[in-house]
Amino acid sequence: MTSKEERFIKLSVVMAMVFGVTQNTYAMHIMEGYLPLKYCLFYGVICLPFLAIGVVNINKIVNEHRKTLLLLAMMGAYAFVLSALKIPSVTGSSSHPTGTGLGAIIFGPCVMSVLGIIVLLFQAILLAHGGLTTLGANTVSMAIAGPFVSYGIFVLAKKLKVNRYVGVFFAASIGDLFTYCVTSVQLGVAYPNQVGGIMASVKQFMAVFAVTQIPLAIIEGFLAVIVVIGLETYASRELKETIYVKGGTLSEK
């Protein structure tokens, strides 16, 4: 197999996993047509720089850190699985974890932005969850805000020398929760309450999304710890090349 062929195949695996990430949507995303046009455009534009950086980073992984490709595929597949699991919650409705936090602490948040938007796209087109018009807004919450919070908390926990697994737990769970808080704020801003204004409706949406999400966020945190323990045990060679161990960004070799 020539190296070109090899690269092609590996890329296709990454693509496959990316699509795997895709079908997250059911319970959390803003529904098609439910966001006024100006907000759709606004959030869409915000996504662009993150996606651009993400594509550059994925390129770097493909070219300079080939060894970690399987790991990248696993992170995508992980988000794919979690997003398919609609778990009942204490409020009497169901929602699903995001699964983007784990990838964010291993490969960095922008990489997960790219994987996340592909998941969202897939769900919007095939499963009628989320939507094409609300793609930008959903990307901001699930594929940008969530992963960045996860990454930030993980880095902070590392600095403070908190137990590594405790750090992973909070990174994954708070990133998950934060995704839904952002969704609530996005909807609250678009639908201010006639009496209480934006804050009142943000509170209303929080009651729907965020409260439902609390137990799921805890589950996502536990799962992330389980996967990380598995990877540290069996894939330490790959982990060593990621920012999970090295810190910083992917740019250094």
Place this chain on the structure above:
Amino acid sequence: MKNKKNLVIILIILCVFIGAFPLAYIKNSEFGGSDGAAEDVITEINPEYKPWAESIIAPPGGETESLLFALQASFGTGIVCFGFGYYFARKKFKPEEKESEELFR
């Protein structure tokens, strides 16, 4: 190493418990999606709002939808488990890996 194994087992049990708890505790609910609940809130805040776009393709029914979700989950699980199987076998047959504790010095 043994501690980690126990931790993993405990965490899995906790996950199952947290997931199953509402099912046993809340009797009169169908556990519909929280996005549906959000639609209700929107209608409550602004009763005149009409969605201005519709999904291009929607699964024809609950069965097809559950098929798609099952495919999604099994596909993802397949890749994750392939990865772990690969790493596990490598560690078993090419045991040159350092222990994870040495990862963080």
